[in-house]
Amino acid sequence: MxxxxxxxxxxxxxxxxxxxxxxxxxxxxxxxxxxxxxxxxxxxxxxxxxxxxxxxxxxxxxxxxxxxxxxxxxxxxxxxxxxxxxxxxxxxxxxxxxxxxxxxxxxxxxxxxxxxxxxxxxxxxPLAKRDFIGYRDLFFYISKALDPFANENTTLTDWGIHRPAGIILYGPPGSGKIFWAHKIAQIIGYQFKEIKKYYLGTSFVDGNETSFNDFLLETMKQEKVVLFMDDFDNVMMERTATSSVNSCDEETKEIILHHIDRFEEEELLMVASANTLTGIDREILAPGRFDVVIPVFPPNVQERAEIILYYMTKDLSDEALLKQILEKNNADHLPFWNEISARMKVFSNTMLIDFTQSLKKRIRTQYLKDNSLDIDIKKHLQPALREASAKLTDEYFEQMSRFIKDISVNNYDDFATRIENLKQELQHYRIVEKPRQAIGFTHNSDSK
Structure with a gap:
C-alpha cells in the first residue's frame, strides 16, 4: 500500500x-x-x-x-x-x-x-540495512517534486500540473548528487541511464559515426528513463561577452532545447548535476524545461556520525577483527562518533568516506604490529581526521559559499535550519585578521 x-x-x-x-x-x-x-x-x-x-x-x-x-x-x-x-x-x-x-x-x-x-x-x-541515512527533509522535498509522476492523473486533470522534463541537483562536490539521481529513478520506477562524456558531440562506435542527437533520439524510444548528466553547469553555461562557450557544449545545449518538449510524452526525465546554478543559461531554466532545482547538502553533524558508523561497519562479517575492535571501544554505537563528527564541519560525504578508510588502515597497521585486539581507536582519530581534511581547500570553501548563496535565493524557506547551520559551520574556518600596528614610533597620545 x-x-x-x-x-x-x-x-x-x-x-x-x-x-x-x-x-x-x-x-x-x-x-x-x-x-x-x-x-x-x-x-x-x-x-x-x-x-x-x-x-x-x-x-x-x-x-x-x-x-x-x-x-x-x-x-x-x-x-x-x-x-x-x-x-x-x-x-x-x-x-x-x-x-x-x-x-x-x-x-x-x-x-x-x-x-x-x-x-x-x-x-x-541497522544502518547497514537502510536505504539511506538521514536526509528525511530532502527525501520528502524530492518526493513532492516528483508527485506528478506518482499521481499523474489527478495532478494533470485536477490541477493542470505536468511532470517536470528536467531536474537540476545542485550542491558542492562530494555531496552525493549522483546518489540522489539514482533515488529519483527508484522513487518514480524509471530505469537509470547516464550520459557519458564521450556521448557528447560526434564519435565513432563500432566504426559507425554517431552523435549526441542520435543517442538522445534512441533513448527517447525506450520506456521510462531517468537520463543523468554530470557537470551540467559547465556544459550549459550562458554565453556572454566575457565568457566563451565550448562549441561542443553549445551544440549539446541546442539539441536538448530542441527535444525537451517531447520528454514528458516519451516518458523521459533528465536529471542533471551541477555545483552551482550561477551561470547556467536562463533558457535552460525556463518553465517547462529544467525549472525544478533541488539542493543536495553536505551531511549535518548527526548524519556525519551515522555515515561514519555505516562505513566503519559496512561489509564486515560477524567475526571480523575490525568489528571486534569496534565493540571493545564501544565504537559500534553512534555516541562514540559524536565528538569527532562535531569537528568535521562542512565535510562532504566523500571526505567522510576518506576518513573511515584512513582510520581502518591505521587500526589494521597497529593490529599487525601488536597482534592484539586491544587497540584504542581514539588515538587514531586525529591523524585520520587530519588526512581527510586535506580536501578542505580554498576552492572547496568557495564552492560552499556559492552553494549557500544559491540555496538562499532558490530554496531558503524549505531548508532554513540546514542553511543556517551550514553558515555557522563554514564561518568556523574563516580567519579574522588582527588589526595591524601602524608603522613608525608610538606617540604618547597613541598609547592612551
Missing part, C-alpha cells in the same frame, strides 16, 4: 503523515520504502492511533501564536519560542504559524511523553 492510499483510507493528508514522521524523528526505513510503500508496522500504528493523527493534523493546519502553542502543551512561552526559532528560523518573526508548526512536535522536543509512538515500532533498523 502506498502512503497516498493509506492517507485516503484514513482521511488524513499525505503532508500530515510526512510532517508527523519528521516531527517525531522516526526512522524512514521503519515507516515507508523509497517508492512510498508503507511498512506494515506503520500502517497498523496509523489505523490504531487514527484519533491522535487526526488531532495532529487539525493542530498542524490551525493558525496559532507562541502563546497559543504554550497554552496547548502547558509549556513556558519562551521555551516554545526557542524551539520554533531553532527549527523554523525563516518564519519565526511572522508571529502566527500554520501548516508548518505543530504543537505536538514542539511538545515532543520539550520532553513531552510520546512513548506510545516510539514503543510501537520494532527494533531500530
Amino acid at each position: 502506498k502512503l497516498a492510499e493509506l492517507a485516503k483510507e484514513l482521511h488524513i493528508t499525505t503532508d500530515s503523515f510526512i510532517k508527523f514522521i519528521q516531527d517525531f524523528d522516526l526512522e524512514l526505513s521503519e515507516c515507508i520504502s523509497t517508492d512510498f510503500e508503507v511498512k506494515e508496522d506503520f500502517a497498523r500504528f496509523a489505523r490504531e492511533n487514527i484519533s491522535f493523527l487526526k488531532n495532529y493534523q487539525k493542530d498542524l493546519e490551525q493558525p496559532k501564536t507562541v502563546e497559543d502553542i504554550a497554552g496547548n502543551i502547558s509549556q513556558p512561552a519562551d521555551k516554545v519560542a526557542e524551539v520554533i526559532r531553532k527549527e523554523k528560523p525563516a518564519i519565526y518573526e511572522n508571529g502566527v504559524y500554520r501548516s508548518s508548526v505543530s504543537s505536538f512536535g514542539v511538545d515532543q522536543k520539550l520532553g513531552g511523553d510520546y512513548n506510545f509512538v516510539y514503543n510501537y515500532f520494532g527494533k531500530r533498523m
Whole structure:
C-alpha cells in the first residue's frame, strides 16, 4: 500500500503523515520504502492511533501564536519560542504559524511523553540495512517534486500540473548528487541511464559515426528513463561577452532545447548535476524545461556520525577483527562518533568516506604490529581526521559559499535550519585578521 492510499483510507493528508514522521524523528526505513510503500508496522500504528493523527493534523493546519502553542502543551512561552526559532528560523518573526508548526512536535522536543509512538515500532533498523541515512527533509522535498509522476492523473486533470522534463541537483562536490539521481529513478520506477562524456558531440562506435542527437533520439524510444548528466553547469553555461562557450557544449545545449518538449510524452526525465546554478543559461531554466532545482547538502553533524558508523561497519562479517575492535571501544554505537563528527564541519560525504578508510588502515597497521585486539581507536582519530581534511581547500570553501548563496535565493524557506547551520559551520574556518600596528614610533597620545 502506498502512503497516498493509506492517507485516503484514513482521511488524513499525505503532508500530515510526512510532517508527523519528521516531527517525531522516526526512522524512514521503519515507516515507508523509497517508492512510498508503507511498512506494515506503520500502517497498523496509523489505523490504531487514527484519533491522535487526526488531532495532529487539525493542530498542524490551525493558525496559532507562541502563546497559543504554550497554552496547548502547558509549556513556558519562551521555551516554545526557542524551539520554533531553532527549527523554523525563516518564519519565526511572522508571529502566527500554520501548516508548518505543530504543537505536538514542539511538545515532543520539550520532553513531552510520546512513548506510545516510539514503543510501537520494532527494533531500530541497522544502518547497514537502510536505504539511506538521514536526509528525511530532502527525501520528502524530492518526493513532492516528483508527485506528478506518482499521481499523474489527478495532478494533470485536477490541477493542470505536468511532470517536470528536467531536474537540476545542485550542491558542492562530494555531496552525493549522483546518489540522489539514482533515488529519483527508484522513487518514480524509471530505469537509470547516464550520459557519458564521450556521448557528447560526434564519435565513432563500432566504426559507425554517431552523435549526441542520435543517442538522445534512441533513448527517447525506450520506456521510462531517468537520463543523468554530470557537470551540467559547465556544459550549459550562458554565453556572454566575457565568457566563451565550448562549441561542443553549445551544440549539446541546442539539441536538448530542441527535444525537451517531447520528454514528458516519451516518458523521459533528465536529471542533471551541477555545483552551482550561477551561470547556467536562463533558457535552460525556463518553465517547462529544467525549472525544478533541488539542493543536495553536505551531511549535518548527526548524519556525519551515522555515515561514519555505516562505513566503519559496512561489509564486515560477524567475526571480523575490525568489528571486534569496534565493540571493545564501544565504537559500534553512534555516541562514540559524536565528538569527532562535531569537528568535521562542512565535510562532504566523500571526505567522510576518506576518513573511515584512513582510520581502518591505521587500526589494521597497529593490529599487525601488536597482534592484539586491544587497540584504542581514539588515538587514531586525529591523524585520520587530519588526512581527510586535506580536501578542505580554498576552492572547496568557495564552492560552499556559492552553494549557500544559491540555496538562499532558490530554496531558503524549505531548508532554513540546514542553511543556517551550514553558515555557522563554514564561518568556523574563516580567519579574522588582527588589526595591524601602524608603522613608525608610538606617540604618547597613541598609547592612551
